[in-house]
Amino acid sequence: MTTRNPRPRLFKSSHLLGISDLSPFEVPTLLDLADTYVEMNRGNEKRHAILTGLTQVNLFFEASTRTQSSFEIAGKRLGADVMNMAVSTSSISKGETVLDTAMTINAMHPDFLVVRHQSSGTVELLAQKVSCAVINAGDGQHEHPTQALLDALTIRRKFGKLEGLTVAICGDVLHSRVARSNIQLLTKMGVRVRVVAPSTLLPSGVENFGVEVFRNMKDGLDGADVVMMLRLQLERMSGAFVPSQREYYHFYGLTEEKLAYAKSGAMVMHPGPMNRGVEIDSIVADGAQSVIREQVEMGVAVRMAVLDALSRNKERAQ
């Protein structure tokens, strides 16, 4: 490790807990770095040695397929030793607290801790206690910063810029960490952000988030460059927040007809996993305007960039 020359820093923070940790100047540099990883990932030689000798622990208190595997691949491609902790099957089920679990892992000297937890703020709590770099892979209804970064990368690669675009974020904003991180990042970068949802799925005070609020798809999508759909959890669509799946689909599901309100050729995004026929119609999800699979690809590149950037901070700290 000591043989390496310190590389230039990309951002100040020693963790990535949320988009709030990033300044408007740090985001483009991070996305530039991610762009280089996109190219590398598409080539034949996918392995790099940047993180050789470092240990990355994925600590997922909440089940996840795509985010966890994305972080795992990102770490492995950069040469780190990656360990996945499926917490639901281990010590937590034996009664151990979140902090005890984290301290136990910390004692093994990992270099990166990638954490997902169902309660907002838990990742920040852990970051205060452990001595390695912590990456928030989603905490409750608070933040999911790498998702927002990968979404921004996907948008920027298509439009060549972020500033001045209009992005409509549609659906369950109330319960969505994806929406909160995206709203922060996009507004920070000069994007006109709209949220479109029934009032029962909007957080109180959302009008003060720097976004325009719409309660119907026709007005909300009008002239949008990007339509970003959010996942609606099954248990929330049977009368508690919205009356039923079919009513939600009727008024808020992204169909070809509703997509036509947006700009011609507007980009369709979804963080996954999708409920086909609820928030998005299959024809749209699989259609020419959909970039849902590209988002997954960008996810790996963005997470490589984040790991890379945090490792630089680590080098300089030593």
Place this chain on the structure above:
Amino acid sequence: MKPNRRAYVNAHLISPQQGLNGVGGLLVEDGLILAVGPQVTAEMVGAATAITDCKGKLLIPGLIDMRVFTGEPGSEYRETLATASEAAAAGGVTTMIVMPNTQPVIDDAAIVDYILRLARDTALVRVHPMAAITKGLHGELMSEIGLVQAAGAVAVTDGTKAVSNANMFRRALLYARDFDMLVVQHVEEPTLASGVMNSGEAASKLGLSGISPMAEVIMLERDLRLVEMTGARYHAAQISCAASVEVIRAAKVRGLKVSCGVSINHLVLNENDIGAYRTFFKLSPPLRDENHRRALVAGVADGTIDVIVSSHDPQSDDTKRLPFAEAAFGAIGLETLLSAALSLYHNDNMPLDRLVEAMSQVPAKLLGLDVGRLEAGAPADFTLVDLNLSWKVDVASLCSRSKNSPFERRTLEGRAIETVVAGRTVYNYAP
């Protein structure tokens, strides 16, 4: 003679929103009002048009009854849409708003559509359903408010049940607001409303358990805070006590989008009418004492109470010929609504203008209906009223299939003598 064309001349027209209160006529063609006002006379319309000389009788917009229960579907032996519509026509009511408390409950678009088709095929008057706020009226999960609205429901309500879960009701208000759907609440806190009549001296003497006016006021005040939070359009289906009038008055001053109704029973009857356990006077909310009744009358007169309803609720012998505590709540009223309301005019409690507003024009406005106005271009829905005709309520000759009228054997002064829906006469009085 021109077919589909008819003139009503020499009438006393009353339609406050159109500024009408005086002698004039009304010309109907193809179900619409072609012209209305003092200029419409026998000479003006000419001999080629069929003419009814109203001889100075009152001609008002057809009544819109915002709270009608029928037994269809599910309890047709109590009342069908057809029999209820006959009672409505005989009472000068040209539009009935039917409640979702049926079997099955009107809580999805298919049942709304069924009611509308059934009404089209069997009813004499216009029928619009209100759909349930919550699925199955269970008070737990929101019904498909957007889809039922698209199918033709004019508002949502759980009818005789209050939505008591505050968070559920808050979300329903929020959601309904997005669709500009009126939310109609039965204002009664269920845990305080286990009694069978108004609480107080009369109930105590009869040995019956009481329902305090506070059961209503507490629910109403809670609801108004939720309305304030959500910005929804809210209508208290029926209020029954003086404190509720004050609460509504204050809410309107605060600028909330609230309105309320009162049943005709609560305006002309009081708890003493129960007498010796007469179950036809067992109503929900219960009849209160005379001071409350007077406050309600004053509330209608000054516009604090927006709407008068019949709260027509047909019940049969099997649910009413029971000990008072066990009997069902409810009374029929479509056929007596107008006549009973006219007693308020005869007693100098209320001008006719105000009655027409509260029983026709305001309901039309709240529900977004095109009727309830005497105006060129409007649907020809109106009622010819003889203000001074005395008639005795003989339950055997009432049109309703159920006979639970609190006005049984009373003599009322004034009634509908002709009822017209979309230009077609659906009722003619024959003594």
